[in-house]
Amino acid sequence: MDLEFIMNIFPTLLKTLPLTIYIVVVTAILGFLLAVIVTAIRLKKIPVISQLMDLYTSFMRSTPGLIHIFVVYYGLPVLFRAIGIDINFISRVTFSITALVLYNGAFVSEILRPSYLAVPSQQHEAATSVGMTNWQKHIRVIFPQVLPIALPSLGNALIDLLKDTSLLFLIGLVDIMGQADIIIANTLGVYQLEVYVTIALIYWGCSILLEQVIRFLEKKTGKYLR
Amino acid sequence: MINLKGIEKTFDGNKVLKGINLEIKSGEVVALIGPSGTGKTTLLRTINFLEKADKGSITIDELTIDNEQVSEKDMILMRRQTAMVFQNYNLFRNKTILENVMEGLIVVQKKSKEEAEKIARQEIERVGLLDKVEQYPIELSGGQQQRIGIARAMALHPKVMLLDEPTSSLDPERSLEVLKVLQKVAKTGMTMVIATHEMDFAKYVSNHVVFMENGHIVEEGSPEKIFTDPSQERTKQFVQELENPFT
Numbered sequence: 001m002d003l004e005f006i007m008n009i010f011p012t013l014l015k016t017l018p019l020t021i022y023i024v025v026v027t028a029i030l031g032f033l034l035a036v037i038v039t040a041i042r043l044k045k046i047p048v049i050s051q052l053m054d055l056y057t058s059f060m061r062s063t064p065g066l067i068h069i070f071v072v073y074y075g076l077p078v079l080f081r082a083i084g085i086d087i088n089f090i091s092r093v094t095f096s097i098t099a100l101v102l103y104n105g106a107f108v109s110e111i112l113r114p115s116y117l118a119v120p121s122q123q124h125e126a127a128t129s130v131g132m133t134n135w136q137k138h139i140r141v142i143f144p145q146v147l148p149i150a151l152p153s154l155g156n157a158l159i160d161l162l163k164d165t166s167l168l169f170l171i172g173l174v175d176i177m178g179q180a181d182i183i184i185a186n187t188l189g190v191y192q193l194e195v196y197v198t199i200a201l202i203y204w205g206c207s208i209l210l211e212q213v214i215r216f217l218e219k220k221t222g223k224y225l226r
Numbered sequence: 227m228i229n230l231k232g233i234e235k236t237f238d239g240n241k242v243l244k245g246i247n248l249e250i251k252s253g254e255v256v257a258l259i260g261p262s263g264t265g266k267t268t269l270l271r272t273i274n275f276l277e278k279a280d281k282g283s284i285t286i287d288e289l290t291i292d293n294e295q296v297s298e299k300d301m302i303l304m305r306r307q308t309a310m311v312f313q314n315y316n317l318f319r320n321k322t323i324l325e326n327v328m329e330g331l332i333v334v335q336k337k338s339k340e341e342a343e344k345i346a347r348q349e350i351e352r353v354g355l356l357d358k359v360e361q362y363p364i365e366l367s368g369g370q371q372q373r374i375g376i377a378r379a380m381a382l383h384p385k386v387m388l389l390d391e392p393t394s395s396l397d398p399e400r401s402l403e404v405l406k407v408l409q410k411v412a413k414t415g416m417t418m419v420i421a422t423h424e425m426d427f428a429k430y431v432s433n434h435v436v437f438m439e440n441g442h443i444v445e446e447g448s449p450e451k452i453f454t455d456p457s458q459e460r461t462k463q464f465v466q467e468l469e470n471p472f473t
Binding site for chain 2: 122123125126127128129130131132133136140141144145223224225
């Protein structure tokens with residue numbers, strides 16, 4: 001192991017970190033929104049759409065993320081060209097986010113659904129009995145109780161998402177992994193081990209940070225559970 | 227005044243309420259007694275529209291709702307005239323004691339925060355738990371939680387308070403602590419309907435006893451009449467068994 005080499009490539013690799021963080025944050029937010037919609041449809045059992053959503057979550061969760069990235073990146077332009085729209089101007093980052101949102105949304109939906117169902121029915125009844133509307137009940141009583149139940153799993157999904165971004169270099173995105181790939185190529189593979197160990201440490205550091213954020217939120221939302 | 231006419235309710239082909247007619251005057255404390263599974267709880271829940279009856283009409287003061295053509299909006303309107311106290315308390319777990327009592331006042335009755343807090347504190351004081359306002363339900367004993375359940379219902383100033391076996395999850399001592407609070411509430415002139423197995427409560431606090439069995443009202447009347455001189459054979463049997471369980 002060449003420690004001096006590691007010290008040298010570290011800043012170069014870190015420079016790509018903002019892109020990874022950007023993708024993770026945007027995907028996490030959009031994926032969560034998608035998951036909320038999918039979960040709501042499935043819980044309300046709206047005919048036809050509900051079954052379609054079941055199909056969507058089942059397919060997405062049972063197939064590798066890499067395939068979704070390829071399908072979105074190579075497939076969407078073909079699909080759009082077939083209906084006469086050119087989407088080649090769309091950036092790799094957008095394709096990446098699209099693929100990961102679809103993938104992550106399915107997972108998060110499968111976290112939110114059981115978490116919602118874990119809130120006792122008596123809590124629904126209590127809110128209804130004081131005269132709240134369905135919407136008031138959910139905002140004031142139910143959702144605040146879904147959150148602490150869901151958070152530990154949401155944390156795992158977030159860390160999985162971070163790790164999934166390491167696949168994006170395969171469609172030519174220069175994120176941490178992409179940069180690592182370039183460094184390895186430039187040094188003709190001599191420093192492979194050093195590069196991989198370095199980015200592993202970077203991913204680890206990011207995961208620890210995400211974990212801390214989730215822990216904080218768990219404490220904040222679950223203070224009534226003491 | 228509350229008037230129930232021909233209330234029927236069926237669950238999965240099992241008829242639980244078979245045409246209930248009941249009139250409750252303002253300020254009355256009604257004890258619903260009878261064996262388990264006779265529809266006491268279901269009857270309370272239909273008045274609160276947690277359960278929609280299949281047939282019959284419900285009148286609370288000047289508002290009459292026909293169950294066969296009731297809209298979601300009507301149900302919310304009716305619920306806002308009533309308040310429910312549950313067997314398992316059902317306090318909002320994510321809210322403090324004070325917030326539990328304030329919640330309906332702010333969200334449903336659109337009162338200001340200051341006004342809601344003032345009312346809430348009064349009601350919490352009535353049930354003797356002012357020192358617990360900042361705590362969460364999980365930190366209170368069952369009896370204390372139920373007293374807050376009563377305070378939450380009282381704070382809404384409902385036209386009728388519905389209590390579904392409020393003491394059956396409690397040990398005798400805690401149960402007594404809740405019953406004493408209920409006695410206090412009864413003295414305020416609050417109209418109450420209470421499904422209960424506490425015969426002493428029915429005897430000494432209520433002024434209108436309704437004996438139910440198998441989805442029917444078998445007999446109703448003053449506590450004196452029901453407990454000392456019932457006209458129906460079945461009522462006599464039920465009361466006697468409670469008085470002398472081992473003879």
